[in-house]
Amino acid sequence: MLLNLMQTALELGLLCALTTLALFLSYKMLNVCDLSTDGCFTLGAVVGAVVAIAGHPGLSLLAAMAAGVCSGFVVALLQTRCGLNSLLAGIIVNTGLYSVNIALMGGASMLNMNKTETVFSFVKDLLEGTVLSEQYRLLTALVFVLLALTALLLFLRTRLGLAIRATGNNPDCVRASSINPSFTTTVGLCASNALTALSGCLLAQSQKAVDINLGSGMVTIALAALLIGGTLVSKGGMTARALGAVAGAIIFRLIYALALRLHMPAFMLKLVSSVIVALCLALPYIRTQLPLWKRRRAHRKGEA
Amino acid sequence: MLKLEHISKTFNSGTQNEKCALSDFSLSVEAGEYVTIIGANGAGKSTLFNAIAGSFFTDSGKITLDGKDITFAPAHERAREIGRIFQDPMLGTCPGMSIEENLAMAAKRGGWFSHITRADREFFREKLRALDMGLENRLDAQVGLLSGGQRQALTLLMATIVPPRLLLLDEHTAALDPGTAEKVLSLTETVIRENRLTCLMITHNMQSALDLGSRTLMLHQGGILMDVSGEERKGMGVSDLLERFRALSGAALDNDRMLLG
Numbered sequence: 298m299l300l301n302l303m304q305t306a307l308e309l310g311l312l313c314a315l316t317t318l319a320l321f322l323s324y325k326m327l328n329v330c331d332l333s334t335d336g337c338f339t340l341g342a343v344v345g346a347v348v349a350i351a352g353h354p355g356l357s358l359l360a361a362m363a364a365g366v367c368s369g370f371v372v373a374l375l376q377t378r379c380g381l382n383s384l385l386a387g388i389i390v391n392t393g394l395y396s397v398n399i400a401l402m403g404g405a406s407m408l409n410m411n412k413t414e415t416v417f418s419f420v421k422d423l424l425e426g427t428v429l430s431e432q433y434r435l436l437t438a439l440v441f442v443l444l445a446l447t448a449l450l451l452f453l454r455t456r457l458g459l460a461i462r463a464t465g466n467n468p469d470c471v472r473a474s475s476i477n478p479s480f481t482t483t484v485g486l487c488a489s490n491a492l493t494a495l496s497g498c499l500l501a502q503s504q505k506a507v508d509i510n511l512g513s514g515m516v517t518i519a520l521a522a523l524l525i526g527g528t529l530v531s532k533g534g535m536t537a538r539a540l541g542a543v544a545g546a547i548i549f550r551l552i553y554a555l556a557l558r559l560h561m562p563a564f565m566l567k568l569v570s571s572v573i574v575a576l577c578l579a580l581p582y583i584r585t586q587l588p589l590w591k592r593r594r595a596h597r598k599g600e601a
Numbered sequence: 602m603l604k605l606e607h608i609s610k611t612f613n614s615g616t617q618n619e620k621c622a623l624s625d626f627s628l629s630v631e632a633g634e635y636v637t638i639i640g641a642n643g644a645g646k647s648t649l650f651n652a653i654a655g656s657f658f659t660d661s662g663k664i665t666l667d668g669k670d671i672t673f674a675p676a677h678e679r680a681r682e683i684g685r686i687f688q689d690p691m692l693g694t695c696p697g698m699s700i701e702e703n704l705a706m707a708a709k710r711g712g713w714f715s716h717i718t719r720a721d722r723e724f725f726r727e728k729l730r731a732l733d734m735g736l737e738n739r740l741d742a743q744v745g746l747l748s749g750g751q752r753q754a755l756t757l758l759m760a761t762i763v764p765p766r767l768l769l770l771d772e773h774t775a776a777l778d779p780g781t782a783e784k785v786l787s788l789t790e791t792v793i794r795e796n797r798l799t800c801l802m803i804t805h806n807m808q809s810a811l812d813l814g815s816r817t818l819m820l821h822q823g824g825i826l827m828d829v830s831g832e833e834r835k836g837m838g839v840s841d842l843l844e845r846f847r848a849l850s851g852a853a854l855d856n857d858r859m860l861l862g
Contacts, residue, residue, distance in 0.1 A: 455716060456705065456713055456714070457713040459702050459706045462695070462698060465697075470695050470703075470706075472676045473693065473707075475678065
């Protein structure tokens with residue numbers, strides 16, 4: 298039972314790790330907090346499901362990623378060409394995607410893939426009769442995470458990748474290298490949202506269903522995972538930090554699975570992730586303020 | 602080479618804080634010229650550089666570089682021909698990236714998807730060795746961990762690794778300690794000489810304004826108050842500059858940041 302729970306946690310952790318990697322790109326590298334993540338995650342799931350139900354499981358992944366690219370492009374367009382604040386651009390696109398997603402599902406708020414051929418069912422058939430046949434979901438997720446991780450790390454080392462990282466660091470420096478920061482922001486957001494959509498697509502296919510709320514709260518969960526990963530690997534190179542992000546996603550799901558074992562109701566997941574994110578973001582600030590508080594207290598006592 | 606024709610720029614137009622930073626400003630710089638620029642705070646020195654580099658578009662007038670109209674070219678396009686170094690060493694480099702990554706971005710070698718090759722590294726190492734700051738063996742070091750002088754020297758290298766047509770130096774040694782400032786300045790001189798760059802340099806040091814370069818401009822209230830070069834400039838001292846300023850502007854040169862010596 299416990300082992301089963303751990304395996305599910307590992308699977309979910311790996312599938313969400315793709316979204317964590319997406320935020321690693323947009324939040325950590327590009328320094329843009331992309332709040333369209335929830336909608337984009339569902340978008341990927343919906344597009345993937347629709348294409349898979351139409352009978353193209355392989356194509357469904359590409360279609361989901363293409364949809365993610367489009368969504369990221371709109372967010373980038375609002376930021377770079379229309380002067381919107383990056384947070385607002387994300388929120389606006391996120392809201393709009395809700396309607397788009399329902400429209401794509403033909404007005405329904407749920408799609409069932411019980412009898413649909415998916416990437417997962419393909420791997421299941423492939424492993425039929427081997428010792429690994431029970432682990433087909435875990436293995437599929439693992440393969441995709443490794444692929445995404447390798448692609449992302451190779452990409453970040455290219456000249457374009459460097460320019461994207463520099464955009465988050467010092468946009469003026471990017472301009473001085475005669476690169477347009479609007480361009481790098483756009484490419485970064487498109488790539489990041491492609492990963493988010495792929496993540497959503499895979500999660501939906503592994504659960505054999507997609508509903509409109511699949512992605513809600515995803516941005517907080519992925520941020521929590523990213524921040525846990527950041528605490529694990531605070532120093533070190535790009536590879537270590539990206540691996541930390543993946544590990545963070547898995548650890549988050551394991552903690553959550555344990556909490557479920559201790560009879561925490563499932564609906565608490567989002568509160569837990571909120572608390573983790575808030576704590577991770579607040580702690581560095583609180584740590585800087587602590588000496589001041591201590592001094593102030595000592596000061597007050599001295600006076601009294 | 603660089604030509605500014607009747608450039609104007611007013612900030613906060615229509616409000617109480619309206620400030621005319623450049624008014625009907627015209628300037629022509631020949632290829633290979635090295636112009637030093639002095640002037641009190643608010644004289645329009647940095648505004649002039651911002652206008653040339655494209656940090657904003659001017660309200661009126663025309664800017665041409667090598668005969669090409671760049672009046673409305675965005676900053677990143679102008680950066681192909683114009684290199685710029687600021688006073689603040691933090692502005693020219695990316696702190697979160699390594700030395701070689703910073704250089705790779707500036708060097709523009711290879712396509713968008715090319716990686717840093719061994720040949721690139723060797724090239725960077727050779728360039729860094731010329732700086733004589735001990736950076737050649739620290740290609741993987743985070744730029745954020747370097748000292749101000751090291752960062753400014755790296756910025757100089759980044760701005761000139763692909764030699765620009767025009768180099769803008771905005772008091773680029775003012776934030777460094779005297780020894781480092783001297784070193785960065787001599788590096789700058791070498792780079793300008795070797796690449797035969799056209800250069801504009803803002804300085805608050807009146808003596809070096811006369812010692813360096815081939816022409817000196819004094820700005821005042823968004824215009825050129827004085828423009829000396831050639832024989833006339835050779836015989837000038839700091840006291841002559843001050844006197845000329847007083848005679849032309851009808852006021853004493855009053856600036857707490859201006860170094861007279």
